[in-house]
Amino acid sequence: MDFNVMRTGRAVLHVTDLEASRAFYDALGFIETASDDENIYFRAIEDFAHHCLHLKLGDIPAVETISYKVGSEECLDELHTLFVDHDRNVKWMEKGTQVGIGRTLRVEEVSGMTIEFYFEMEHVERMMQKFHLHKGAKVQRIDHFNCAVPDVDKAYDYYIHELGFKCSEFTSIKGSEHIWAAWLHRKPGVHDVAFMNAVGPRLHHIGFWLKDPMSLIDCCDYLAAAGYRDSIERGPGRHGLSNAFFLYLRDPDGHRIELYNGDYYTGDFDNQPIEWDLDDPARQTFWGHEAPDSWFNEASTLLDLNGNVVPVSEPKLAKIKPNTII
Ligand SMILES: [Fe+2]
Known part of the structure; x- marks a missing residue:
């Protein structure tokens, strides 16, 4: 199938100290669209849409859902049919039940992660x-x-075969015929989602785009001066995989931000995966420097459709420190 999934859209993270999270993400340059006592959007x-990151006050740090934008309301219905046919747990979140966003389809997908699809999101001022x-x-x-998936x-x-992503x-x-890690995309970049062999399912990180490599350097200076030196986990550096510059940060609850x-254009029909x-x-x-152990071992806990912690299992392939995943 080839559903009209457009791109990575938003994440809903549970955090335990809303003010600490507000200060951290404000320091990164995010723009607060809306908030109340228990939520920040x-x-x-570049965004003209209401939010790409919803922080929700919770008892534990966790991921409520990661979301993909689709091209039409009909696409949501088509995806609903697919997941029901495959006996996956699904849940509609009707328009009006979430701030700034239309109806969404939440699903416990094949790895046990709660993912979400949406078409409509409220428009706001683009601050570009x-x-x-x-x-x-x-x-x-x-x-x-x-x-991180097992x-x-x-x-x-x-x-690839059911949702229409490309590698x-x-x-x-x-x-071996097994894949250790894979970078899959719908938009014409290297990825909208990557899967890596590890204890899971867990969310390893959310990647955000910066306008140039110097912005990563500036960010290190800014964070160090603002008291967030310990939030810098890995980098800056250049990945072999994806060719991108990276900097990994940990937010006040340990959620990892890249x-x-x-990276580069992958939109041609005959674009071939790099192995x-x-x-x-x-x-x-x-450039050769290794990632810290925390980067391999630590990731965010996921919640299921009922808000319960998703259990994890050991990876199918031998667990080694491969230095390969981004
Ligand atoms: Fe990444």
Whole structure:
């Protein structure tokens, strides 16, 4: 199938201290569209839509859902039929039940993650040329999700063959037919979602696009000066996979944010996936420095459609520190 899924859209994160989260994301340059005592809705500089990040006050740090924008209301109905036919748990969130967004379809997908699809989101002022208000990392837009799953082959097959995603790059193991990690896209960049072999399902990080590599450097200076030195987990550096510049941060609840710039166009129909061998040293940080253990071992807990913690399981493939995943 080829559903009209457009792109990575938004994430709903549970946080335990709303003011601490507000200060952190404000320092990154997110724009607060709306808020109340239990919610903050942030958008990025390019966004004309209401939000790309919904922070919700919760008992524990967790991910309520990650969301994809689709091209029509009819597409939501088509996706609903697909997931019901495949016996997945689904839940409609009708228009008016969530701030700034129309009806959404939430699904416990093939890896057990709660994902969401939506078409309509309220329009607000695009702040792209309000240069006098830009600060911090000047985050431009949301770019991708990276998910730790125990069975990458299963996730790959479902997203490619059922949902119509395309693969831009993947990591394989020499002599094996199994995929260690895969970068899948709907928009013509390297990815909207990546899956990597790890304890899961968990959300490893949310990637946000910056306008240039210097913005990553500026962000490090800004965060260090603003008291967020300990929030910088990895980078800046250049990935081999995706060719992008990266900087990984941890928010006050440990949710991982990637600031990202410089991947490439993948929109041609005959674009071929790039295969990386797990033993290829160039696939990790292109300049050679290794990621910290926390980056491999820690990720955000997910919630199911009823708000319960999603149990995790060990990965199907041997768990090693591959330095391959981004
Ligand atoms: Fe990423």
